[in-house]
Amino acid sequence: MINSKSYLGAAILLLIIPLASMGLKYHKSAKSVNDLLPKDVYQVTYEFDMSNLGPDAFTKAYLPESNERQAIGPFSHAGDTLDFKALDTEDGIRGIWRTANEQEVVFQLSFEMEGKAIHFDLPSDLGFEASFDETINPFLQASPKIQAGDPVIVDLANSLKTDNIKQTIKANFDYVDKITVSNTGVLTDALTALNRNRASCNGKSRLFVALCRAQGIPARVVGGIIMETGRKRTSHLWAEIYSQGHWIPFDVLNHHFAMLPAHYMEIYKGDNFLITHTPDIGYDYQFVIDKKFQSAASSSASVFQLWPLLGQAGVPMGLLSGILLLPVAALLIAILRNVVGLKPIGIFLPALIALALVKVSFIWGILAFGIVILSVSLLHFHLENWGLLHIPKTMIMLTCVIVTLLLFSKAGLYVGEENLSLAMFLPIVVLSITAERFAKTLVEENIQEAMKLLGTTFFVALLCYPIFSSEFLLGFMMTYPETYFIILFILLLLGRWIGMRILEYRRFSELSQQPAF
Amino acid sequence: MFPFTQKNIIPKGVLGINERNVSYVYKKNPRTHFPLADDKVLCKTELHRANISCPQTYTVIKRIGDIPACWEVASQFPKLAVKPANGSGGGGIIILKKTQDNKWLKGDKPISQKQIFTHMARILMGMYAFGSTDQVLIEACIEPHDFFSEIFPEGVPDFRVILVDNQPVMSMLRMPTERSEGKANLHQGGLGIGIDMAKGKLTQAYDGKQFYDVHPDNQFQISGKTIPFWDAIVDLAIQTSKAFPLNYLGVDIVLTAEGPVVLEINVRPGLGIQLANKQGLKNAISKLNQ
Numbered sequence: 001m002i003n004s005k006s007y008l009g010a011a012i013l014l015l016i017i018p019l020a021s022m023g024l025k026y027h028k029s030a031k032s033v034n035d036l037l038p039k040d041v042y043q044v045t046y047e048f049d050m051s052n053l054g055p056d057a058f059t060k061a062y063l064p065e066s067n068e069r070q071a072i073g074p075f076s077h078a079g080d081t082l083d084f085k086a087l088d089t090e091d092g093i094r095g096i097w098r099t100a101n102e103q104e105v106v107f108q109l110s111f112e113m114e115g116k117a118i119h120f121d122l123p124s125d126l127g128f129e130a131s132f133d134e135t136i137n138p139f140l141q142a143s144p145k146i147q148a149g150d151p152v153i154v155d156l157a158n159s160l161k162t163d164n165i166k167q168t169i170k171a172n173f174d175y176v177d178k179i180t181v182s183n184t185g186v187l188t189d190a191l192t193a194l195n196r197n198r199a200s201c202n203g204k205s206r207l208f209v210a211l212c213r214a215q216g217i218p219a220r221v222v223g224g225i226i227m228e229t230g231r232k233r234t235s236h237l238w239a240e241i242y243s244q245g246h247w248i249p250f251d252v253l254n255h256h257f258a259m260l261p262a263h264y265m266e267i268y269k270g271d272n273f274l275i276t277h278t279p280d281i282g283y284d285y286q287f288v289i290d291k292k293f294q295s296a297a298s299s300s301a302s303v304f305q306l307w308p309l310l311g312q313a314g315v316p317m318g319l320l321s322g323i324l325l326l327p328v329a330a331l332l333i334a335i336l337r338n339v340v341g342l343k344p345i346g347i348f349l350p351a352l353i354a355l356a357l358v359k360v361s362f363i364w365g366i367l368a369f370g371i372v373i374l375s376v377s378l379l380h381f382h383l384e385n386w387g388l389l390h391i392p393k394t395m396i397m398l399t400c401v402i403v404t405l406l407l408f409s410k411a412g413l414y415v416g417e418e419n420l421s422l423a424m425f426l427p428i429v430v431l432s433i434t435a436e437r438f439a440k441t442l443v444e445e446n447i448q449e450a451m452k453l454l455g456t457t458f459f460v461a462l463l464c465y466p467i468f469s470s471e472f473l474l475g476f477m478m479t480y481p482e483t484y485f486i487i488l489f490i491l492l493l494l495g496r497w498i499g500m501r502i503l504e505y506r507r508f509s510e511l512s513q514q515p516a517f
Numbered sequence: 518m519f520p521f522t523q524k525n526i527i528p529k530g531v532l533g534i535n536e537r538n539v540s541y542v543y544k545k546n547p548r549t550h551f552p553l554a555d556d557k558v559l560c561k562t563e564l565h566r567a568n569i570s571c572p573q574t575y576t577v578i579k580r581i582g583d584i585p586a587c588w589e590v591a592s593q594f595p596k597l598a599v600k601p602a603n604g605s606g607g608g609g610i611i612i613l614k615k616t617q618d619n620k621w622l623k624g625d626k627p628i629s630q631k632q633i634f635t636h637m638a639r640i641l642m643g644m645y646a647f648g649s650t651d652q653v654l655i656e657a658c659i660e661p662h663d664f665f666s667e668i669f670p671e672g673v674p675d676f677r678v679i680l681v682d683n684q685p686v687m688s689m690l691r692m693p694t695e696r697s698e699g700k701a702n703l704h705q706g707g708l709g710i711g712i713d714m715a716k717g718k719l720t721q722a723y724d725g726k727q728f729y730d731v732h733p734d735n736q737f738q739i740s741g742k743t744i745p746f747w748d749a750i751v752d753l754a755i756q757t758s759k760a761f762p763l764n765y766l767g768v769d770i771v772l773t774a775e776g777p778v779v780l781e782i783n784v785r786p787g788l789g790i791q792l793a794n795k796q797g798l799k800n801a802i803s804k805l806n807q
Contacts, residue, residue, distance in 0.1 A: 338535055390644045444608060445705070498536035508531050510728070510792055 007492070014489035018482030025305075025480065040262040041114045041292040042227045048097070051104035051282035059277045059285075062223065062268035063093045064113065070265060073112030080105040092268035104282070112292070113227065115262035120248045122166045122258055128216060129243070136242055139218035145189035145271055146206050146221070148213035153190060157214035165217065169241060169250070172211040176204050176252045201253040202237040206271070208252050209239050218242035221271050222249070227263040229291045235274045236264070306478040321468060322355050324477045329354065329464040331487050334494055336460055341501030344457040345437045352430045353457070354464035360425050362465060366458060368423035372404045373435045373454065380439035398432045405431075530800030531791055537798075538785075541681070545764035546784050553761055554784040557654050558602040564779055567760035570753065571779045572598065578653040584637050588630070591655040598659075599637065601645040602652040607705075609645035611636060612658055659780075662772040664745050668737050669693060676712075676770045676777075678754035679786050679798070683764070685751055686801045688712045689793040690719060690744075695734045708732070709793030710739060717747030723793045750777045757782065 048059055063086065066072045077084065082097040082105060099105055132140070142148040148157075160171040180198045188196075188203030190210035199207065205221045212219035219241045226236050238251040238260075249260040260266075267274060277283050306324070329351035336342045344350045357365040379400055383393045405428070409421035434457065441450040467473060477483055500508075532541075553559050564571045575594055576587040591597055592615070601609040613633065614622045621628050639645075640653045665674045672693030679687050689709045696706035708729075711720035719742045722729040730740040744750070754768045757779050767786025770777045791798055 341534075389639055389642045391642065496539055498533070498539045500531070500533035501535065504531075504533045508791065510723075511531055511795060511797065 007496070011489055011492045014485045014492065018480075018485040018489075021482045022480050025482075040116075040227070041112060042263070042265075043110065043290040043292055044113050044225070044227070044265070045108050045110040045288040047106075047108050047286050047288060049104075049106050049282075049284040050099075050277070053099065053103055053105070053281055054278070055101060057099050057102075057278040057281060059097045059275065061095050061109075061275045062091070062272065063095045063109070064111075064224070064265055064267045065093055067266070069116045069118045069260065071114045073114075075109055075111045077107065077109055079107035082107055091270040091272055113265050115227065115264060117260065117262040118249065119259040120246070122169070122243070122248070124164070124166050126165045126243070127163060128165055132218060132242070136218045139220050139242060140213050140216065142210070142213065143271060145187075146210045146213065147189065147191045148210045150191055150210075152194065153207075153210050154214050156194070157211045160211065161215045165243065168215055169212065169217070170257070172208055172215075173250060173252055173257055175211070176208045177255070179204060179207070181253065201251075204252045205237045205239045208250065212239075212241055220247075220269055222266055223268045223272065223274055224264055224266040225287055225289075227265055227289050227291070229289055231286050231288050233286050235267070235287075238264075240269075306481050318359060321358075321474050325467050325470075325473060326351060326355070327484055327487050328473060328477070329467045331490060332464060332467065333460060334491060336463065338494055338497065339499070339501060341503030342456050342460060343453070344460040345434055345453060346457075349430060349433060350457050350460035351464050352427060353434070353461040355468050356425065356427045356430060357461065357465060358468040360423070362462075364423070365426065368405075368408055368426060369431065369434075369458075370454075371408065372401055372423070372426075372431055373438055375404055376400050376432075376435040377439040377442060377450075380435065381443070384439075384443055394432070394436065397436060398428065401428055401431045401435065530797030530803070532788060532798040534788065537788060541765040542785055545681070546766070547762065550762050551784055554763065554766065554782045556602050556652075557600055557604075557781055558652050560781055561654065561656070563760060564757070567756075569757055569760060569779055570776070572657040572659050575655045575657065577602075578637060578641065578655070581638050581641050584634050587653075587655070588634070588637075594657065596658040598656050599633075599640075600654045600656070601640040602654050603646035603649070604640075604651075605645075609636075609640055614658075659771050659773050659778060662745065662774055664772065665692070668739060668742070669732050669734065673771060675780055676750055676772065677783075677786065677790060678751070678768045678770065679766070679790060680754060680758040680768065681765055681802055681805070683755060683758045684805050685714065685754055686805060687790055687794055687796070687798060688714055688751075688754075689790045692722070692732070694724070694732075709789055711794035711796075712744070714751070717744045718742065719744065720794065723789075725789070728795075744772075746772055746776050753777045753779060 046061060048061075050057060050059065063075065064070065064072045075086075080099075080102070082099045085096045085098075087094040087096060095109065097107065140148075142150070147153055156175070157172075160175060161168050162171070179193060182198050182200050182203075184200060186200070188199045188206070190203070190206040193199035193203030193207040202221075209219040209221055219239055221237050222240050223235055223237050225232075236251075238249060238253075238256075240247040240249050242248075248258050249264075250257060251260065251264075275285060326348075330348065333344075333347070333351060337344075337347075353369070357369075360368070376397055380393075380397060383396060388396070405423050405426065408423045412421040412423070434454070438450050438454050441453050553563055558577050561571065561574050565574065575591045575597065578584055578587045595615045597613045599611050599613060604610065611623055613628070616622060621630070621633065637653045640651055643649045643651050645651065659673070661673055668674075669692055674690060674692045676688060676690050678685050689711055692708040692710055694706055694708055706724070708722045708724050710722045712718070713720050719739050722732065722739050724733065731738055750770055750772065753770060757768045758764075758766060761782065763782070763784055765784070767783040769780045769783065771780050788798070794801075
């Protein structure tokens, strides 16, 4: 009845084929494990809206360039056609749009940006450099908004300075860090930031640069945008210090010391304005940022992988991660059930709950889940007492789940807690099944058993949650879909694993006190 | 809590769920024959065919339209058990008694014919069979032997005998408690009482938490009591096992004044029986083959 030969054969094939294929693929496509990880790739769009224009109107905006820590894709224009020129300046590329006789124009510029985090180790025994060449010298000079020669700044700079350059930079960094953060984004020069003891990113960066310059350390401000999915108008300013032939980044406001995260897009150097335009016109702009999901290995077309599903087939990310990672969660549940001995509701149900919670938010989702189940169970109790037939009863439960969710969302709007309305995204069928099983256990067993069942289900869902929220796992499965065969292999082994479940050791612990048979 | 402490090391011979399923349930019982055990109507048909003593089947209702006609037949008898063919854990079973003026009682409370029909309709609609349609089995209601009232006077206790390849391996007596409300299943609060199969004597009782020598509700003696008709019970279990194409099963037997009758069979008998007997099933099986 049980064919062991074909079982073994299938199991071995399911292990060897994927391992061989993965090895080959790794050799071909990935230079390092990092290449498998989803990268920080963003689609960035500058949007401009100009109106009430005179005869000759312009917009000028700095545009990012590729360098060692960021790759910028080709620019593409959209909207009204304007005369466009890209000017290569000392401080960066400057895009200039001109129109001669339009009344109003709306236009966009889009490109892709991929960032990499960068981190410098400043040697702690480094002394000050005595002199710099001509190209660096300007970064030691005071400028209108970076008053490095002002006596107040010079005094402070001297008091923070030691023989050691790293210590000195750290002292400057810490001093500026202590200045109260203001979120107004008003342009603040170095001296004002110091005097008011209050500044946002630009004031802090200028003061930091001014202190360094006053101490003989070449420094400059750098402008850019922090990549966050959504629409924004704010740009960001941070600082760079020149040492040993490198420009090293510092962002006092966000506590990045000699490092810059991957989602910082650098656009221009120096104390400039990102965007300027003809004065006295109607003007609006915004940056639209959308995170894209890619990995370095994804660009290698020579091997079979699932990345094209996302790019070319246009399957939405949320749907794709749910589908791709469900077998991983299923494997985890199989282990929790057959090796540990946990007994949640249903077989896939905890995975489906976890998947739903990823889309909502764990805490609010669980809260909504619990409330819906408890209230619907109360109803079930009455339906049982009234002796209703199964099918109408189930449909009543389903309808009441929906009514409860609507009430929940309405209550959320009423008290101004938007997270409550997220409950609408919970899968209704999953809720109904959970409520039904909970209520049934409540009637057939008791409250402890029912709570235990619900608790176990939520616990298993909690363990499945990180699977669905892991970008690494998703990137891995997209690059190496062979992993499904390995999952099948483990499940095959599990299918004939006859060891005691961990919780059974507890169940039968009474027997262990008996003498061995 | 952590299972691998010194105290919790299990002696070899205890059967876990994984091993029960892989090495016994699936290996010894062909899947096609599972319905013989899971469906009470099929099981009864098989029992009657093999002439194994079991409660007399009065009628089987397959469609809602057949309820009145079938009730015409069943209501001639004074005491009935109404069961869903595919129920589990005793869900949906009601016991009906006829009074002298031809009214019906469910337990001590009167029940109208309309209420009885509604209950049967609910069974047919799959109320107790996880949504799939079901059948109603109406059979004779059995009176347990007086022996049981010496231990606990309520509910219907039954013997569970586990057989491997038609050989009885381990058995227990399942007894209701006040907590279990008439049900005898271990996980519903019943007592599992171990049996010395060679001597036909009760050993000790287990309620899922601790062991007793007396019934915890009334302190009546359990340990050492001799079971009447024990040899007949074992013979009936063997006879039943041989009648079914199943080689690992639990046979549930009720003892009446006239002797044992088979109530139902189970292809996935629970493992709590090892606790009631303070013995591992694998160990008991290996003793058989010596």
